[in-house]
Amino acid sequence: MGQVPAIADGSFNLFESHAILVYLACAFPGVADHWYPADLFRRATINSVLDWHHSNLRHGASTYVLNTLLAPFLGLQLNPQAAADAEKLLSSSLSKIESIWLKRNGKFLLGGFQPSIADLSLVCEIMQLELLDENDRIRILGPHKKVLEWIENTKNATRPHFEEVHQVLYRAKTRFQEQRSMGANNTNSSKRLGLPSKM
Numbered sequence: 280m281g282q283v284p285a286i287a288d289g290s291f292n293l294f295e296s297h298a299i300l301v302y303l304a305c306a307f308p309g310v311a312d313h314w315y316p317a318d319l320f321r322r323a324t325i326n327s328v329l330d331w332h333h334s335n336l337r338h339g340a341s342t343y344v345l346n347t348l349l350a351p352f353l354g355l356q357l358n359p360q361a362a363a364d365a366e367k368l369l370s371s372s373l374s375k376i377e378s379i380w381l382k383r384n385g386k387f388l389l390g391g392f393q394p395s396i397a398d399l400s401l402v403c404e405i406m407q408l409e410l411l412d413e414n415d416r417i418r419i420l421g422p423h424k425k426v427l428e429w430i431e432n433t434k435n436a437t438r439p440h441f442e443e444v445h446q447v448l449y450r451a452k453t454r455f456q457e458q459r460s461m462g463a464n465n466t467n468s469s470k471r472l473g474l475p476s477k478m
């Protein structure tokens with residue numbers, strides 16, 4: 280497919296992030312139940328959050344980051360109208376996460392005290408906002424205190440792996456910050472920023 284993420288487990292190849300998460304949770308007996316519970320209702324709810332994610336949170340976050348930052352590095356033009364529309368979808372998605380799935384007292388989605396693959400997928404989606412100008416990031420995320428708390432809970436629950444897998448993102452963030460402070464964030468060479476070819 281030419282897309283990331285993708286995995287190869289022996290001769291079995293798989294793409295699509297959510298299919299990969301479900302496969303990994305089911306393929307290895309040692310994976311704790313809370314990641315993708317055997318209980319039919321909890322599992323079905325997690326599946327519904329994962330499906331919702333793609334056309335809401337992901338669509339909003341990735342379209343916003345593309346049209347405010349990444350487009351020139353992919354040979355595309357920034358589209359302010361698409362960015363404005365995406366910000367609305369992103370903000371309403373963050374509000375829904377708070378009012379529907381973080382409304383209970385638990386530390387994770389669906390009121391849980393341990394994370395599931397839905398926490399991993401949704402928090403990792405939000406992490407791309409780290410690349411944004413700080414003012415934009417605070418404007419979008421600042422009003423969502425429960426979301427900020429939940430991101431920290433997910434980081435803490437998955438340390439040190441969380442920081443390890445986000446190293447590429449943090450390096451790109453530093454490069455963007457350097458470019459901004461040099462007043463030269465209009466470069467059109469992803470190589471100069473050391474960005475991975477697929478982000």
Ligand SMILES: N[C@@H](CCC(=O)N[C@@H](CS)C(=O)NCC(=O)O)C(=O)O
Binds near residue numbers: 295296297478
């Ligand atoms: N629905 C897919 C989306 C994957 C996706 O959009 N991958 C992007 C990077 S974030 C990609 O590989 N783009 C390169 C391309 O499409 O050629 C998933 O959840 O895995």
